Amino acid sequence: MIVYVNGQWLEDTEATVSFQDRAFVFADAVYEVLHIYNGALFKLDLHQERLQKGLDTLRIPYRANDLKPVFDELLKRNPGVQRGSLYVQVSRGAAPRAHGLPKLKEPTIVAYVKPFQPDLRIWEQGGRAVLVEDLRWQMCHVKTTGLLLNCMAKEEALERGCDDAIFHRGEIVTEASASNLFIVKNGTLLTHPNGPWILPGITRHVVIELARKEGIPVEEVQFTKADLLAADELFLTGTLSEVAPYVEVDGQKIGNGQVGPVTRRIQEAFRSETGV
């Protein structure tokens, strides 16, 4: 696999970054994952916009738009990747370890693409989730590489024989370990409002637009664990997982335990939007 690291195109086995890179030492970095459908990047503009906001928040001096030629070249060098993912990470760069933000001119940029095939089991039958207390920080809207608690929540789900973890802060349900979350109640979609407790997902945004076009009402409001367990339907949204139905939480069935009709409509609308 050929990867991009700081202006160079290298075999993945040859690609390295400094041990002093601030991504490695402090998670001082932001990243994006994009879905490649039919050899093209899906919603590139929205991913670039979110990346730019993250860079600005962390005060990393870099323009996300400058990545466009790198992405084009990555796709050109990997023509076999018709369906896949693109990972890009921008860190502040390498500097001797110190907490203050060094004024670095050269961020560290890493980007690569690889083939991806969706998990049809969850798409078709629905997944199973566990609830996990959200102990992450108050800046979940910034897509930094500091994902350890997301990883630990996912691991807890896997160890309990489930597919994913759903975070809650006290009684309030926020999002999942790597996805946003929607419930369906009496034909209306409910999802946690954007803010410091969730990532403003691109898929979440697309789903809200598609639902409104389909005439399905959407409310961006907080709801509780009890609301989640009493929901008619549940699905998670993410760049790679798309619209993933979930039919069980903490061993309790959601609705009748089957993937519901509203979820199916959203899945179909999303699939048409991707052109796959």
Ligand code: PMP
């Ligand atoms: N929340 C978290 C914590 C995530 O890691 C992700 C995936 N990056 C999402 C939500 C979904 O965001 P998107 O639809 O942009 O992939």
